[in-house]
Amino acid sequence: MTPSNLPVFQADLYRHRRGQLAARIREQSGSGIAILATAPEQLRNRDSEFPYRHDSDFFYLTGFDEPGATLVLQVDRNTVVAHLFCRPKDPEREIWDGLRLGPEAAPEYLGVDHAYPNTELDQALPKLLADQTALYIRLASSAETDRRIRHWIDRVRGQARAGVNAPSEFRDIEALVHEMRLFKDLSEVETMRRAAAISAEAHLRAMRTCRPGQREYQIEAELLHAFRHSGAQSVAYNSIVAAGANACILHYRASAAELQSGDLCLIDAGCELDGYASDITRTFPINGRFSAAQRALYDITLAAQEAAVDATKPGNTFMQPHDTAVRVLTQGMLDEKLLSLHQLGSVDNAIETGAYRRFYMHRTSHWLGMDVHDVGSYREAGASNATEKPWRILCENMMLTIEPGLYVRPADDVPEAFWNIGIRIEDDALVTQNGCDLISRGVPVKADEIEAVMRG
Template sequence: MNIDYKARRELLLTEIEADSVVILVGNTEKVRNKNITYNFRQDNDFYYLTGFAEPDAVAVLRPNSNQPFVLFNLPKDKAAEINFGHRCGQTMAAERYDCDAAYDIAELEQRLPELLGQRQHVYLSDELGRFEDRIFSWINQQRRGARFDETKVFRSLHSILPFIHERRIIKDDAELARIRQAVTASVDGHKTVMKQARAGINEQQLAGAFFGKVSEYGCQDVGYPTILASGNNACCLHYTENNDVLQDGQILLIDAGGDFQYYTADITRSFPVNGRFSDTQKAVYKVVLAALDNAIALVKPGTPWNHLYETAMATLAQGLIDLGILRCSMEEALEKELYKPYSIHKTGHWMGLDVHDVGRYKHHNEWKTLQANMVFTIEPGLYFPAHDNQVAPEFRGMGIRVEDDILVTADGHENLSAGAPRTVEEIEAWMAS
């Protein structure tokens, strides 16, 4: 299913002033070492409105114009393309990306005054600050160069991102198809890691196995650096070194998602390296899974976002009391937030083009309520670092997080990642099969 980028642009241009200009700045390639660059990825907001995935591009959008979409991009270059890959150039860009005109990026400053014309509102997206030292020169150029008896245009500068980001919270059918493919690939990737995990194998080997599996589904990348954390490493929330050897008796936490055509999954599973939970591991795991399931049960249109976190935290607090880690009443645990040393992060985020996707969670100090076609994660966790002498020895050096990708439907929800084994029984059976 193709994404209708033109419809997105047209909708955006109805939301801003008629005498506006939108300047969208794409990403440039970044050097890894010497003349070797990192794999290029387009700025997600630029991509959301254009679908154009080549480096060094700028898009200019104008409502009420006979050329509402003008693209500046790299020209064809035979030598560069032999060495570094195909460029679409200007002719192909106009044909393939539905722009009304395409020019060499080297002509941007020359042509921009004409594109600005008499328009008074300039909206900018330039997250890397590529033109932050020149934008005011551009918008003031006309009035500073006008004769004393000529009309001067006093322009104002705004960010276009609030308009884009609020739209990105709600996914259309084409986006959902890409997310579903990323999740399907990632579910199989997680199942592959569970199958291959064993004492003596290196974390990085399993990270490679995950990427190999999602590649079979057309994923050309992962949505974020894979977290493959055994034992105490799981107590570092964004552990990406992935270079320890798995030990018998440890819990292995994998937080990984494949990226399919710019849309990512984000799934976390925690399971025993040897395939069997100890009694302590099982007890902690069941508390975390209950927190996840209780939060998921609330998902439907109209539910305030914060209710998911509060429900998960209440479940974790009661679980910590039942485990004997907190010695207090439930009321005291919640009032004083005594669970926080063991649950050190929020329990979810929007998901889409970015793994932590854009868009507000509050508006005018009121929590957003869920709407159909929102996609987000829910990810409670409990962490007991090896140095924590406040808990019994059997808990130390263990981190457990379980994360699913949730779609809000018209009358409830769908757990997109439910296919990755998630209960104690499912995990043990899959690892033993």
């Protein structure tokens, strides 16, 4: 019997995903066996672990978030059998660390076919590997994983004179799972919408509470409060709260810097909810009003994002939103004399020579999902040379960010009014049938609306 105190679980969803993976294995190899372990626990210091976070691929196929677990799928022409190895029940350890599902309850609750204590993994794997042709694993993922797989394979090879064959074909399971994860199903989209809504409310809270004289870490605390208060389990990545010149450091961490009146504050922060990330960036004036120079660069950045949003639609490539944003940003750099039209001659030349990269040095988008920089190829399959492969064609149900920016450091050839201004605007976009849906617009993006929020 399944324990009555467990939350409702969508076993059919994960069973369906395992069935999709099995179909891909059949396409490649006819049949095979797949082995996928979750992430190990990691010590933070002598007697304390980091908060545990499951492996995304493992969770995608099982929905199981306990450490010490391994999924094994046996796939033949007509069936797929799911074996789960997990921690056994242990009343003494559960007093200290919390309840465990255990192998007895796992089949009914998780929808797997068989479950065993993880202490039996080394004994069971050689039997499951026997007479399998293709083995799907993470290739070269770690020395310890490679050692265990070699041990299991050697055990099977030791039975050769008894007519037992070991797998002779080794394939990368990540390539198959990551292609699946690139396309979001209805359950994933709904979870990501809720994550984006929580993160948007956190950004609003930060704007409303921001005052000159506060410290960056105090604004970060407001974000963390909003995430956890609304039920998010964690941050999706280390929050960036960057005041003044710090906003020109792309991966800056919130520190003790004081928020000064007249400066901007850039916040790049998102929560993780039920295993899925959100990723939002907003830039706002600490005293509640943009200066003329700040407003000029902000409006350029917003125009670049709007142009990139228009270019995010099925049939366009992954790079088209970036190329579109770059053109708008570069024209703005020339208009505001961050770049010299006299020296460069044209927008096209400023783009071709890469002159714009002085003030905009990152891509406009990345995939978003269970990981904030989510998995999935950015190139189409085809040419043998990766750089010759065309960029990925955007399709319905892909999820990506749209995040242009401008970062101006002091320099003799840059108008002083723009020094130390860093601006980024980022939203999460679901590719739809005819365009895209910005699921993170619960927080304002237009300069006038941001100022109104801070006044309110």
